[in-house]
Amino acid sequence: MKTFFTKPLFAIAVLFLSENSSAQIFSDFIYKGNDKIYVENPLKENEFYSPVLQGCYPDPSITRKGNDYYLVNSSFSMFPGVPVFHSNDLVNWRQIGHVLDRPSQLKVEKAGFSEGIYAPDIKYNPYNDTFYMVTTQIASGIGNMIVKTKDPEKGWSEVQKLNFDGIDPSIFFDDNGKAYIVHNDAPPKGTEQYSGHRVIKIWDYDLEKDQVVAGTDKIIVNGGVDITQKPIWIEGPHLYKKDGKYFLMCAEGGTGGNHSEVIFMSDHPKGPFVPAANNPILTQRYFPKDRKDKVDWAGHADLVETPDGKYYGVFLGIRPNEKNRVNTGRETFILPVDWSGTYPVFQNGLVPMKPKLKMPDGAKNQTGQNGFFPNGNFTFNDHLKNSQLDFRWIAMRGARENFISSTKNGLKINPFTTNIKAKAPVSALFHRQQHASFEATVSLDFKPKSEKELAGITCYQSENSNYVFGLTKKEKDFYLVLARTEKGNSTLVSSEKITLSKNIRLQVMAEEDNYQFRYSVDGKNFHNLGGKVSGDILSTDVAGGFTGSLIGLYATSSNDIQP
Structure with a gap:
């Protein structure tokens, strides 16, 4: 079994190390969780906890190759950047490394803590058997960028800067071999209608040059589901295809109490996209602020199809403490998704969320064992x-x-x-x-x-x-x-x-x-x-x-x- 370990440690001399300082040796670190929610909600044999990644693991994105799932998160100015996890059952996750683990890939030396890496997207392309990770690096003038690998556990390529503005890019591989990138951007100059007005753009993507095709950009969503209601921060877009139709899923409402996930459908990857009548398909904004075991800010989601045709969605949420403060940050949650109708809907994503979920068929909870990430009060x-x-x-x-x-x-x-x-x-x-x-x-x-x-x-x-x-x-x-x-x-x-x-x-x-x-x-x-x-x-x-x-x-x- 693989563990959470990385490369052997070695000291490297750098200019701003103190030359004559005392030795400072740290040993025997113990971290112990003691949250009431886990004491009051013990797991049964067929249950697991969500969030599956506790603490600051926001903006999750997920992909699958065969029976292997891979998940990444935002990392801002943390180094190494973009933690990457592997699972075979969506319940038990093992960290296999970081996507950006070299100074040549991650240039955040002068970045504030909430700058750096925003909203990574990971996708597998079966046509060239390659994994791609596209993100925005808010530092050193890099902006939108992409890296790739044949094996997420064995390291990723150097950074390729992408030639467009905006944030939150994601990549989509159509079943005809074509590729596209969608992302959040500002509306065209002079057309902004209100604060928080954003658009979603799409570009053709050249897989040989690893670059968007100049001049192919098109706005496919302006403002959000209904621009007359002045929706803010349409972002975190992901494009999917099912039964010949294209589905664009986005976060809307900003990462806060009004956060949500919305869905659009089209006959073509470049639209026109029609919003679902039952939007949002995921949110926690409608419920009493003092509800028990509160989960809030749910959104910024990504979907994955299992080998047997079922769907799950990963997304961020927060669990505020008793004073409604967010010390643990935005965490990675998961829910099954019902896509038996035209549009996908997160199961129990429109009611107050519960701390426990039923195990997927064939899965066994191995939290904290065999190198798997722990959750609950570990x-x-x-x-x-x-x-x-x-x-x-x-x-x-x-x-x-x-x-x-x-x-x-x-x-x-x-x-x-x-x-x-x-x-x-x-x-x-x-x-x-x-x-x-x-x-x-x-x-x-x-x-x-x-x-x-x-x-x-x-x-x-x-x-x-x-x-x-x-x-x-x-x-x-x-x-x-x-x-x-x-x-x-x-x-x-x-x-x-x-x-x-x-x-x-x-x-x-x-x-x-x-x-x-x-x-x-x-x-x-x-x-x-x-x-x-x-x-x-x-x-x-x-x-x-x-x-x-x-x-x-x-x-x-x-x-x-x-x-």
């Missing part, structure tokens, strides 16, 4: 002493190998001269927050030499919104500090002088919106620093952007948090 243990790193660990704006190295005692982070607030690569290794209530604990072997050195844990929503809980020095004494950064401005929450004799255990705990930062010098008894603090700045509705919160193992030689 525990993830990583001693950080292996020469290979789990795929779930990601960096920000640059390769992990630029600042980490493997030792027999744990993972060494070689600190950069940037700190966590920099819009630049930072020396932190991140794991997604995947539950509203959780605890994450790590051992740290570190004795700072000066007040400029710090190592510890960060809870990170962006460079402008984060907490840092770490060990530093003031004069001859060692201190633990807790700082809150909001809108780029940092405030010391609390500090405490401590005596260091051996490794210190650092822990962050969350119960919905209440976060606590704790430490132990004996490995058994934990002490709180700073009391309970709000997770508000780790939420999309406060911090802005499109991401969920990350938990980082962090070191810097440019610490500006003073006890």
Whole structure:
């Protein structure tokens, strides 16, 4: 069985590494989820949980080759970019790598956290036995781009820049061998009718040149289902063909409380497209805001047909905490799709969603086993002493190998001269927050030499919104500090002088919106620093952007948090 592992670790010297900093060794990381929804809804033998990917795995796209399904997500400025998952049954997913795993493919060094990679689309073309991934890279002037491979597990090509503006491209392979790209764009200059007015365009795509054919672009949707109602942000388009008809599925309403999925039909890939009378085919916007086990913002979907002719749809949704905040970000959900009529409809996608689904025929739930991604209230243990790193660990704006190295005692982070607030690569290794209530604990072997050195844990929503809980020095004494950064401005929450004799255990705990930062010098008894603090700045509705919160193992030689 394949596991989540990636290439062996090795340290690479870079210009902004600190040359004389202390060793910072992290080991024995434990992440444990404790959400009420899973306690109150235990699985039966024939059930599985949705979302299938918890935490910040937004904008899912899916494709199939034979019995193999592949799924990708947006990754913004995370590095490596575009996580790719494999499944044989749509329930059990194994991460097999990242599509954009090289600096030559992903140029996000100066990108904000919610910039970078938007809305990837993955599709398999049976005519040339090739997988394609098309996306928008909001960084370094790349814009819309495409990469391809014969095997998603064995690496992807270099980037081919595509010659059109807009965002959210996806590729469609017709059964006559032709290819097309559809995407979101601004309306023609001078025709914009209202804020949020967008259009969907289609282009012929040349498979030999891997480029759109100049002059073939055509607007196939203007505004949305009904432009007289001023619909906003028609986007995330996907084109399908069934029974000789072409179907265009798009998100509409913006990624928020009005998000939805809508469908159009045509006799030709370039239209005219007629919207279904029963639109939307997926949304959660019509229900009471205080409903139990709330799922919201559902949309940005993609469909896949199973080998036996059934359909499923993957889509993003959020599960806000008790204060209606979105710390876990937009997650990947799945629902069966009924396409027995003219148009597809997400089954139970127009009623309040439930946390459990019935297993597809022949599937067995192997969550967390045999290398499959866990869901529910799982525990993830990583001693950080292996020469290979789990795929779930990601960096920000640059390769992990630029600042980490493997030792027999744990993972060494070689600190950069940037700190966590920099819009630049930072020396932190991140794991997604995947539950509203959780605890994450790590051992740290570190004795700072000066007040400029710090190592510890960060809870990170962006460079402008984060907490840092770490060990530093003031004069001859060692201190633990807790700082809150909001809108780029940092405030010391609390500090405490401590005596260091051996490794210190650092822990962050969350119960919905209440976060606590704790430490132990004996490995058994934990002490709180700073009391309970709000997770508000780790939420999309406060911090802005499109991401969920990350938990980082962090070191810097440019610490500006003073006890």
